Amino acid sequence: MQIRRSKLLTHYSKIAAIGILLAGCNVTKKIPEGEALYTGHKVKVENASVPNNEKKVITADLQALIRPRPNSKLLGIPFKLVLYNMAGKKNNFINKFLRKNGEPPVLLSSVKLDRNIQVLTNTLENRGFFHAKVTADTVVKDKKASATYVANTGVQYKINEVTFPKDTNAISQAIQAISNKTIFKKGDAFNLDVVKGERLRIDAALKEKGFYFFSPDDLIVFVDSTIGNDLTNLYVSFKPDVQMARKQAYTINDIYIYSNYNLNTARRDTMKVDSIFYKGYYVIDRNKTFKPLVFEQMMLFKPGDLYNRTAHNQSLNRLTNLGTFKFVKNRFDVVADSFKLNTYYYLTPLPRKSLSAEIGGLTKSNNATGSEITVRWKNRNAFRGAEQLNINAYFGTEVQVSGSYSGFNTLRYGAELNLALPRFVIPFFDLNTTGAYVPRTTIQLGYDILQRQKLYSLNSYRANLGYNWKESAQKEHQLNAISITYVQPLNVTDSFRRFISDYPTLKRTIEQQFILGSTYNYNYNQLVGREKNATGIYFNGLLDVAGNILGLATGADAKNGKVKNLFGSPFSQYLKAEFDTRYYRKIGLNSQWANRVIIGLGYPYGNSNVLPFIKQYFVGGNNSLRGFRSRSVGPGTFAGGQTANKRGFYPDVTGDLKLEINTEYRPKLFSILYGAVFLDAGNVWLVNNIVDPVSRRPLYPGGRFSKDFLKELAVDAGVGLRIDIQILLLRLDVAVPIRKPWLPEGQRSVLNQIDFGSSEWRSSNLIFNLGIGLPF
Structure with missing residues (x-):
């Protein structure tokens, strides 16, 4: 069967090839008598003094200016012309379709050699080739014609001196004051585009000095090419008909x-x-x-x-x-x-008050997928000072399709108040910015209830007083001078307590936590306002400090058992910094190469041996290491996140330090469908060993950070599809682990164990991730 199929494929391939050749030879069948099909043109630039790389640029630029263009081709065959020729004289559906999707032949009679010669000559003169000469000729054979243009550029003139207006009036003096920033450079080749750029530069500078009615068209640049040695002097002046009102500062x-x-x-x-x-x-x-x-x-x-x-x-x-x-x-x-x-x-x-509601779908990095209903009430001028007051109430459900709590649904509901004042409100200081963006003082109050069904509930209170301001569209700062978080466990079920007996580290999930500190976030996004799939850099830096003053005041020392409380709860004390750096590079017209490096540094001290659970790092999941379940890797070489208890429960594993590296190639396949090929690597680690209070044994053996951290990175690889419909991007990724850090050293690479034909291997290693939006 395989041999017969191979012969059939070869047979059909030959028939297709013959059809293509016949179609290519038949493109002139509808060319009128006395006409020829225009097949294109060539440009030859003749000047031994011009370097080859510059000659190639000039040739390409001149070729792009010549009109008309020949019929488009694919693999050397004008398929659209073939379609057009296949149309008959009748005005039926098939012929209309063929004409609409085809191209009529481009005829030699439509080629205007004299016009093209003039265009090419003017272009060369605008580049400083003042003695350029262009000739053209056509060749006709078998009802096909082509054109050849020969450009003898001559010598390219260079800039010698530039003179600006020397009058004593205000506008001439203003131009003299900015002449040192001219883009005219002695020794550069003359170029009309540079002349236009210099006029725009002068106009922009004059607009900063009060010349409201002035225009770039009010300037003229005289060129003197008679000074010899292929040099030119440039004289910047005003056009003689410029009105005096346009030369005045207002x-x-x-x-x-x-x-x-x-x-x-x-x-x-x-x-x-x-x-x-x-x-x-x-x-x-x-x-x-x-x-x-x-x-x-x-x-x-x-x-x-x-x-x-x-x-x-x-x-x-x-x-x-x-x-x-x-x-x-x-x-x-x-x-x-x-x-x-x-x-x-x-x-x-705008209307002062508004009420809105929205329903949305979401995916999270912990593999949770769900929906959320949010009701928003907004007052855009709360106290007659353009203050923005927002009160939101929300209710959401999540189902974790894989990971620690697979099968345990999550309910989250609460309310949040946000007040943004369009100015800095700082006691004893009167500050204001002078940029294009309004600074804001923000006050936030929030309350959440998180219910993991059959497990536990958490009450969360938060309050923030902070400031947001932008330097530009790309640079933004956010400082929360006072940030308070209080987490209180409620309704812990017996099932979850049994899970804790199997995994003592889970107790930290429901610990009562009190965090009082400050945060500062800096964001730089070079891609703002640029085209899709553009090349650029993204950086986000976070500094989080908590409990320092309280720690000093109370003498807290958790390492020696001196844990202090505030309002009945131990307060957290730590320093934390996180750096998220990304580099995007455009590939071709519609594809992109995306890279990300995340470094997270947390240092608990004083009243804490470990970061609070909600501040710790994790890896794994559909926005992180996609070949591993969410929160399943680490810390270090600890293997507990990979082993389920007898009830099928997988624990969360987290750390104080994090390193994650991702790279992904995103080619456009067709229409709204994009592909992805990616590689992820990362892990988390602990700063201090966490020991069981009874047995004094480490709860995370191998989890502490060491000099061998690079040998402990988990690595995965995978492919994906994205459906981009502008307002929504759906993503499906499938990945497999290729390095498992919890295995003995020397056995951590599992690339040679990949076996897609084995159902047992697939069930243990093939990870599917469904998401909304790009992972980074």
């Missing part, structure tokens, strides 16, 4: 802010009726919807200031980023017989 006169503007009820906006004058600003708000203080903090210029485009744009951005206004517009009017500008801002508020 200052801000009056600023009018219409903070409750409505297009349907708009009146004349040049009057000061019903306005409040507050620190240089006229605020028109008859209903007193906003406090005038808001606009003093948003505006980055005042009356009397020189116009500045950066301040202008950033003021608009700050008003937009408040999240309070639906529309933000402004305009400038010249005050008669002066060089002053009246400024008008029209702000249309």
